[in-house]
Amino acid sequence: MATAVAFAQKKITVTGTVNEPGMGPIPGATVIIQGTSIGCVTDFEGKYSLESPADGVLEFRFIGMETKVVPVGGKTVIDVDMESNTVAMDEVVVVGYGTQSRRTVTASISTVRADAIKDIPAASVDQALQGRATGISIINPSGEVGQAPIVRIRGVGSITSGTQPLYIVDGMPIQTGNLSYGGNVNALADINPSDILSMEVLKDAAAAAMYGSRAANGVILITTKKGSSEKTKVSYDGWFGVTTRSKFFDVMNAQEYVDFKNQAVRNRYGTDEMSLTEGYTSPYGNKAFNMWQLSDGSYVDSDWKSAAFQTGLQHNHTVSVQGGSEKTQFYLSGNYTDQKGMVKGDKYNRLGTNASVSSQATEWLKVGANVNASTSQTKYTDRSRKGGTFATEGFTRMAIINPPNVPIYNEDGTPYLGEGGYLGMSPNTVKNGYTNPAALLTYGSGVQSEITRILTSVFADISPVEGLTLRTQYGIDHSRVEDKIFNTAMMFGDTENGHAANYAAKSTQATWTNTATYTFSLGEHHFDILAGIESFEKKLDRWGAARDILLDDKYEVFQGPFATISADGNAISESSLLSYLGRVNYDYQARYMLSVNFRRDGYSALSKDHRWGNFGGASAAWRISSEKFFEPLSKVITDLKIKGSWGIVGNTNVADYASKSYYSNGYYGDNGSYLLGQIADSKNLKWESSTKYDVGFSAQLLNNITVDFDYYKTVSSDLILNVPVSPSKGIPNNYITTNAGKMNNTGIELNIGADIIKTNDFTWNSSFNITTTNNKVTKLADGIDQLVSGSSTETTNITVPGKSIGQLYVYPTGGIDRETGRRIFYGKDGTKVLLMYEKDGRFFTEDGQPYAESDIEPVICGNTLPTFYGGWTNNFRYKDFDLSILFQYSGGNYIYNGTTATNSDMRYWNNTTDVLENYWTPERKDAKYAYPIYGDNYSNGSAKPISDWVEKGDYLRLKNISLGYTFSTKKWPKKLGISSLRVYAQAQNLFVITGYSGLDPEALTNNTNANLRGGTDKNTLPQAKVYTFGMNVTF
Structure with missing residues (x-):
């Protein structure tokens, strides 16, 4: 109907040119009459011609540019300048030590925005990435609350040194992995997902080499929300939820269990009386398996799932304030999350705040600060001491294998324990070996981790002349962790007659970054040059104590009286990294693009002869769609850019004193002592290095379909292994840690996005991504043909x-x-x-x-x-x-x-x-x-x-x-x-x-x-x- 009305009005032919200031004409831009489906596409010279109502309104659209709306007003010539979309983050990519227009990016980078994860009830930001970006594999290895996922970018980058990517939050590297010594705590859970503006995954060397020796496993840049010069806004984001098991097995009931097990006994011995074969005696009789009759005459038929699992309740709340003026902007938020898992006893809660402020103090000086502070607590029932079950299972196994003819509770309501703290030597079975989840919960066996953490950084930007920015930023990631482990003598601590442990640690990472960025143009040649120096230092101070033989079983906390107390988990370590870095980005009309970067790192964990390493990368891109010969295809393929990159990055996931000798000491005789070598020094230990190759293209079809494709190959060498040596050399443990292994990862990445339907009332957009990975170990070491x-x-x-x-x-x-x-x-x-x-x-x-x-x-x-x-x-x-x-x-x-x-x-x-x-x-x-x-x-x-x-x-x-x-x-x-x-x-x-x-x-x-x-x-x-x-x- 709208189309018919448009043509019924007076029509005129409107022509013009669409340009980007300083860049020239924009071919392939869409021009439509607002409210209709009538439009056209600009030609190679950015020109268009369109019949429009004299009082119509034209919309000009192009990827990476702000949409422009212009009333016709009877004019027959309308030239339009389209600005880069610098406000909408969808078209700006955060890169190492800066940002860059998506149109001129030559590296392989995947981006996930805040809108994509705003509704996800994730405790940590890494879980929210799953399935949303190419090249990054997120595996949630367990349904336990607070469990850290396994994150891999483009395959496995190391054999023994870990594959965790480097995480950068607002320009500052942070601690990752498990912060706890005695428990399991995901370091990324301290960042509230509601405070995140965007996440960029740097995959190839052209993108990641700016982080040099820490970039072999990829880099994830997290940008948190900042202030605004608009009117102050107060926002609340919150959710309430429930958690349930997604799947479980059906198990035998009590009668089925007794009949089946007795049949298995008969199949072996020809009788169901164990006394004839193993000298078995029991106050309940000689039959191997029996039904358990209660005092009321009924028989026990226990559902062990009810003792282990529950419907967990969760809720999360974030209140934020965002605003400011043209000179000063601020963002402040407070968050509380509370999660009770589907396993009884599993709990996680976090209380945190995030603040960001920046101010244009003068025309040449901008200052700011970011603070993220949180305190969190993780609790779960200890499954590490399980008599009679495999050491790799927890409540899930107990809920399946515990015998259904044994009660969960005694008739007085207390948890049934049997003999020796286990569900054994009863009418049900011939041996000990069961653990009662209800008893674990009742008698307090468990692990508790409390973490207080602060991520803070301050910065200053100085702009002495146009195009030049001098930036200094100092950031600290500081955490205090306390772990408490307690096992009463009645249950898992039986082998020690009660066991408790306590660990306390403080860890600090400090990063000081100084960069100079100069951006300038020579005609239509654009340059962005960066140089910098960065120092990084980390320290760990941890003490611990373990206690065994509980003297008073009335105590249900780890402070009870114990017969033996010993030091456990004590450690002091520190390391430092000094880096020099630089990058040059160049483009001509966003048609020809080139980027070169370099970084030199010195790491204290390596020997003096191998402490320094050089890393870097280069990439280039060509926007073919801007060429004259491409004009016949421009109406279908509105944008096409091909790219390629190469670079070398490293891996510093080694111990702080990896190249040093290790010794142990102790007492010998009444008055003597000894010093014994444990690990020989590795004077030739150096970086694990990865050479990365990448070729691909980015395309836009019909102005509403995007296609991104990459082929990648990573060749990792000098991989660290413990290489055996002859016992005659007298080296402790008969091995030396050295660089020996090699490994390759190859694959492709494909992402397709489309606005399938787009009308005023209904829109449908779809995005599909796939990544393939082929991993191959090409070498281990001399003397090692396999690792079992x-x-x-x-x-x-x-x-x-x-x-x-x-x-x-x-x-x-x-x-x-x-x-x-x-x-x-x-x-x-x-x-x-x-x-x-x-x-x-x-x-x-x-x-x-x-x-x-x-x-x-x-x-x-x-x-x-x-x-x-x-x-x-x-x-x-x-x-x-x-x-x-x-x-x-x-x-x-x-x-x-x-x-x-x-x-x-x-x-x-x-x-x-x-x-x-x-x-x-x-x-x-x-x-x-x-x-x-x-x-x-x-x-x-x-x-x-x-x-x-x-x-x-x-x-x-x-x-x-x-x-x-x-x-x-x-x-x-x-x-x-x-x-x-x-x-x-x-x-x-x-x-x-x-x-x-x-x-x-x-x-x-x-x-x-x-x-x-x-x-x-x-x-x-x-x-x-x-x-x-x-x-x-x-x-």
Whole structure:
């Protein structure tokens, strides 16, 4: 209808040119008649011609430029100058030590804005990045509250030195990883996601080399919100939510458990009376497994999930004030978050404030400061001392394997303990080995970490002449951490007759940065030159004490009287880094672009001969769409830029005294003492270095579809390993830490975004990204042809040249033999072998001949690193309603399903109903599980990890869905002084589509050493479902 009205009015032909001041004409800009779909695109010289109503209004649009609206007013010639979008952060990229227009960026950088994460109930900012940017893999290894994710940028950059990227907050590097010594605390959780304006992921050397020796694993720049010269605004962002389990297994009830276990006993011994075979005696009788009858005549049938899990409640509140004047701007916020996890006893809370102020004191001087202060507390029940269960599982395993015929509580309401603090030697079982989650919670066993942290920086910008800015910034990241661990003698502390530990640490990082930036133009040649010097220093001072043998079991806190007290975890360390850096950016009409950077670092942790290293990168880009020959394609491909980069960066994730010798001392005899060498010095230890290559392009199609593509390759060398030496040399531990390994990572990144529908009432934009990663270890060291991680009772990984790091290394099996019901193993010569657990020798060929267990060897059975990952985001708006949906996916990796292994153990632990329904019988020959033999922990893959439990880890997860309503057209909010009001409901982790049969394909048991020992899931807590309701209001 609007179109018909437009043509019914008087029409005139309007012509003109669209330019960018100082840059020349803009080809490919869109010119439309406002309120219609009528428009055109400027030609190579920026010219356009369009029939328009004489009283119409024209809109001029182009990527990276402010939209211009111009009334026609009867004019037939309208020339327009379009300004770069310097206000909207969507078109400005934060780079190392500055900012840059997206149009002239030559490096590979992914950006995530505040709007993309505003509704996510994440405790830390790194979790909010998952699925939203190319090149960055975020793995949440557990559903525990406060658990730090595993973050990798473009693959694995080191074998032993860690792969955590460098995080920079408002120009200052911060501490990352686990701040706690005795607990598990994510350092990034101290930054309130509501205070973040943007996050940039620097991926190639052209972007990251400005950070030199700390940039091998990539760099993430976090920019927090700042003040404004507009009217002061007061805002509130808050949400309330609940957390529940996303998935769990069905387990046998009490009667099923007793019947099944007794059958397994009979299958082994021919009787269900253990006294005939093991001299078993019990006040309850000689039968191995029995039902437990209560005083009222009923039988125990415990639901252990109820003792371990709960519906967790969460809420988060942020109040902020933003405003200022032309000279002075400020931002101030206060935040409180409280999260109770789905595991009973898991808690996290944070109270924090963030302040930013800047002032143009004079025409040539600008000063400012940023302060982020927080105090947080993390609590969880200690799962590190679990008698009778594997050391890699917590409450999840207890809720599955605890016997259902044993009560959770005694009839007087106290937690049932059994003998020795365990749920054992009762009518249920023949051995000890169970732990009662209810008792853990009741008697106070747990870990508590309290952290007080302040991130603060001050800066001054001096502009003595036009184009020149001298900047100095000094920043400190200071934290104090106190960890308290207590285990009563009644439970996990039984081996020490009660155990407590206390650790206190203070850590300080100080960074002083001085830079000079000179920006100038020579005609249409534009230069941005930076030079600087930076000093960095970190210090750690930690003390601790451990106490055993609780003298009075009435005490339920770590201050109780103990018989033995010893020092534990004491450490003092410091290191420093001195850097010289520089960069030159050049562009001509934003058509030809070049960037060169350099950094020289000196690090105190390395020996004097290898302390200094040179790093740097170069990149170039060409906007082909600005060339004359491209004009025939300009209506379809409105913008096209190709780019390439090369550079060298380093890795400083080594101990502060990595090149020094280590000694231990102690007492010898009555009056003597000794000093014993522990680790030999490494005088030749130097940087791990990575050479990065990148080629790609950025394109815009039809002015509403964007495509970004990159191919990358990273060659990492001088990787640090402990290289063995001959014992005759007398070197402690017979190894020296040295640079030896090599590794490559290659892959592609693709991001496609589109405004699919865009009208006044309805919009739909979509963004899809995918990253592929191919990791290959090319060399270990002389004398090392493989690195094997693990033992015969844990999942084993192996790293060998020619394959990806941390391959699964398991024993080859072939399912269940149809005729005998026994697990099939394969010898190293390919012989088919059957496991007869109850017989001496255990392994036999099909014709009954004994087969040596030593001749069954593990084989490489799968890559543990995802080879592709990404996300798909769709945003819809209909009038005042908005809907956002994020799918996140990952795949190409394999998982050892230790959950299936431990949940089908044929000893005294409970099993899942899947075992009950799928074990071998003469009538069920196509079985998943072996013929049940009591005590058999081989067939299920506990004693030996087996290939039958290796599964693909591919998955597609509905990560987040949010539905909101903005009261933009209502009058009543304005009457209350409300300028904007939005309410929303959000759900996270609603479902996962996967072929993996465990609880969660993303969960990893060995998350603390995920490179060499990845791909293992042993009842790891899955990601929680989170439902929240929130509000954003501004006054």
